[in-house]
Amino acid sequence: MARTTPRRWRDIATDLLQRIEAGDLSPGDGSSGRRRLPPEKELESYYGASRNTVRDALSWLQQQGFVVSEQGKGTFVVHRPNIVHVTLSAAELGLAPGNRSGQWYNRDAFIPASREVTVSPVKVEVQEGTKVIARYLQTNPGSEFVSRHQELFLDERPWALQTSFYPLSFATEGASRLLYPRDIPEGAVAYLGETLGYSEVGFHDEIRARIPDENEKRFFNLGDSAADVVFETVRTAYSPDGKAFRLTVTVWPADRTRLHYNNGKVPDDVLRTPGLGPSDHAPRESPPADDAGSG
Template identity: 45%
Template structure:
């Protein structure tokens, strides 16, 4: 059984976009011209364009027309922990390593450090009283000069009072806060729990990631709570990833140590 007319037209438009007959940023021909070219009704053309829009290939700008989107090479983040380092997606060292293995150029900004009071959610996740002082360390991440993720980590102020002074310094902690807290305070990360949700981006995220302001591109948020050898939480890391340029993998057991081709399965 042949595909519906709109799907046949959408497939041909997709082919023309992939062949760069219409490069990124190019405006598609207006509806009347497409109606004439494909001998189709206006509703059929609009259904074909909706099919392309739903797959992120084009975007319609009210009053201006429909334009071809730039096709972004996705970055693959491993959410599961590395057996040797205990690090997973959202960790600075792991981010840099994975981006480099995927032949991408990673950049992480110098942290913006603030002192905040724990709200109900953060207090519960870190096992502290509401209103407890927390250190927040916020960073932006770029790959090949494109914004790819936001990350904010929260630590109880008690860690600073015990000697973890670098937490309140606006510097990149090398080789990472996990190693720093282990060496400085003897806190060993033995595990972490990830809570993951998909949601619309807020205004700050829409602007930073340069997303469509209609909420058509969702973001994935991970909330990672790290635990020490006594089972006590000592760090909460909130990472935000736009769905149009990120893919995720979770490894269980013994799997080959290789980078998955990011174009596989994208259709």
């Protein structure tokens, strides 16, 4: 029996997308377990629409990267990785990595402790900064910077690309470890405090969505559809005198990342498990004795 629904292809595409995101499709490709959309004839009957209208809806879903059609087999839902919720406002200013048993991949972000974060070896370069980098770090165009780049993995899967920039003068004036292709166990902020007297009293974040470059497509296994975009977060850290002394650019795949911020008094359950609404958290009669919070 055909369901009474709008017949326009966009309405059909929207409804199918909602069913995809809700998991309202059964595996239909044998052992692979891939989720297959109903055949076109069945969709025509279900939506009371013409073949061309259904095909237009499927074509749009394919262009957006949600499904893929295979000759003689059908149309299948494209697998998307599980969502990772990242809280960017989680750390106390100046907190070094490693202080909370692996909960922090660095001092800038918090993820659940059950996830394992690993990083690639540090790649260090000395380079002439672009006008954009010079603007963020309040230096003259053409100034030289130290860049420290790493690939980040979550549960052994590609997760983020991160590059931090520091004025080259930091290395020549005493913070020489910035030039070494090794981790700084206490964290770069703490190290700069020890060597040059810098302390971080605040930061400014800028977030944008953009098309990935070829290296990002390779690392995150992204395609060319409109759904394959990345978030880029640009964090500028400031010292007490208002001087910018650290610029960190992190690139995240948008299809598997949700970025969160906290401000003010936020329930501890929400701090620990961002992405769940208050009604999704189990009620608690009383807070734990060591309820210190994270944000």
